[in-house]
Amino acid sequence: MNEMSPQASLLPAVVLSLVLVVWVLTGLTHAQPKASVLDFSASLGNLLPSLSRPANSSRIFYGVMFDAGSTGTRIHVYTFIQKDPEELPVLDNEMFHSIKPGLSAYADTPEMGGYTVRQLLKVAKKTVPRxxxxxxxxxxxxxxxLRLLPSEKAQALLEQVQDVFDESPFFVPDDSVSIMNGTNEGIxxxxxxxFLTGHLYAETRKTVGILDLGGGSTQITFLPKSKKTIGSSPDDYIARIDMLNSTYELYTHSYLGNxxxxxxxxxxxxxxxxxxxWRVFKSSCLPKKFREEWSFGGLTYIVSGIPDGYVGYKLCYQEVLKVVKGIVHQPYELKDTSVFYAFSYYFDRAVDAGLIDRTQGGMLEVRDFKKRAKEVCNKMSKYHLISPFLCMDMTYITCLLKDGFGFKENTVLQLTKKVNNVETSWALGATFNHFQNLKIYR
Structure with missing residues (x-):
């Protein structure tokens, strides 16, 4: 989730299946009967307001999705090409840009939040032809x-964004500005x-799980292999979705505050x-001589180490354990699931700790986080310049994976920011969904 400079990536031959477009509002159910499969015969071009265009020519469509996270706001501009109305479109390009801080930092100055969105809209104007x-x-x-903010402050921010959207030259659908349900975020x-890794098309249904660690919440979603996992989980942790003539019964949950x-x-x-x-919040996870102001969600805190106390991995682990113990549910099975893709702060902190390369990403085992967390915490002075919070963050990630979700130490995690040159986030799936919802404009 670190700030990134603008970048465009070509994505030849990545087929965008319209079957994926519709599941959030129609195919996602919690402990409900199997949802019916809808008719997706309409081309993507028919779902959008029409402009005159030569017959038999290729149609190019664009979608602009803003991800308003707790630590930053990100814009994704997708380009789709449809050469034949009878064929499925192709995802051709993604333009991505992000800025910090997130909208929630402007809880008391919502006009400034709207200004940040207006600035990011310049990326869309440069990418999408007039x-x-x-x-x-x-x-x-x-x-x-925004889910963590008081409702009236969150609403004020959303209204500012809506005003910016309404003033823009783009097409603004109904419900174009909203707070997303945490479960939908994970799914x-x-x-x-x-979709991007091709697992949805495989007859073996050997999918990959996902772990997303944001600033305010964290999500886990995977396809269980054991019925005991489904039977032993709370009802609202299981979601059924229909796609590609298959029903997937997923384990999924979003932990707000984690x-x-x-x-x-x-x-x-x-x-x-x-x-x-006036309060100073101290931790043995921080360097002894560290003391400074730190802001999150529009509030500023004074944090410090413990000058005359002890530091180190064991003490830090006990501090972060209370954040996950008894709060994060442990699925019955995790040892036999497929590889998990982990992104956002899992990726960023692994880079900061020197576990993976920022450009290439890499595969790690859970034990690798634990080993590096011990090294960072027991040699804080060495890593202080990288981030005084690195010990706390690496220990928390280790604790979340092991004592929270219950992963085995040899569980493999694929750390990545992109899959097939597309940002790993919910944004593409959300764009699919909104295209389908636009059928009312046919």
């Missing part, structure tokens, strides 16, 4: 940052990753605390 603006859908979905990411930044606050005892202007 003649296509009127038929290019513009959507923003906010995640944990959308699962669909996106498995994202990396919120977990820092919880470990420090600062989450929901009062007297922030």
């Amino acid at each position: 003649l296509e603006w009127k038929r290019t859908p513009l959507v923003l979905k906010a995640t944990a940052g 959308l990411a699962w669909v996106t990753v498995n 994202g990396l930044m919120a977990a820092r606050l919880a470990a420090l005892g600062a989450l929901g605390a009062e007297g922030l202007e």
Whole structure:
């Protein structure tokens, strides 16, 4: 989730299956009868406001999706090509850009939040041809940052964004600005990753699980192999979706307050605390001589190490354990599941700790996080310049994976920011969904 510079990536021959477009509102159920499969015979071009165009010519469509996260706002501009109305379109290109901080940082100045979105819209205007603006859908979905805010402050931010959208030259669908349900966030990411890796087309149904660690929340989604996993899980942890003539019964949950930044606050005892202007929140996960102001979600905290206390991995682990113990559910099976793709702060902190390369990513076992967490915490001075929070963050990730979700130490994680040159997030899946919802404009 670190800030990135603009970049475009060509994605030849990545087929966008319209069967994937529709499941969030129609195919996603919790402990409900199997949803019916809809008719997806309509071409993508028929789902959008029409512009005159020569017969038999290729049609190019664009979609603009804003991911308003707790630590930053990101824009994804997707380009789709449909050469024949009888054939499925192709995902051709993604333009991605992000800025910090997130919308929630402007809880008391919503106009500034709207300004950041207006600035990011410049990326869309540069990417989408002017003649296509009127038929290019513009959507923003906010995640944990706004879910953690008081409802009136979150609503004020959404209204500012809506005003910016309404003033823009793009097509603004109904419900174009909203706070996304945490469960949908996890499932959308699962669909996106498995679509891009080709697992949804495999007859073996050997899919990959996803782990997304944001600033305010964290998600886990995978396809269980054991019926005991489904039977022993709370009903709202199981979601059934229909796609490609198959029904997938997924284990999925979003933990609000267990994202990396919120977990820092919880470990420090600062989450929901009062007297922030004079209180100092101390931790053995921080360097002894460290003391500074740190902001998240529009609030500023004074945090420090313990000058005359002890530091190290064991003490830090006990501090972060309270953030996950008894809160995060452990699925019955995790040792026999397929490879998990882990992204967002899992990726960023692995890079910061020197476990993987920022450009290439890489495969790690859970034990690799544990080993490096011990090294970082027991030699804080060495890693202080990289980040004074690195010990706390690496220990929290280790604790979340082991004592939270219950992963085995040899569980393999694929750390990545992109799959087939597309950002690993829920944004592409959400774009699919909004295209399908636009059928009312045919």
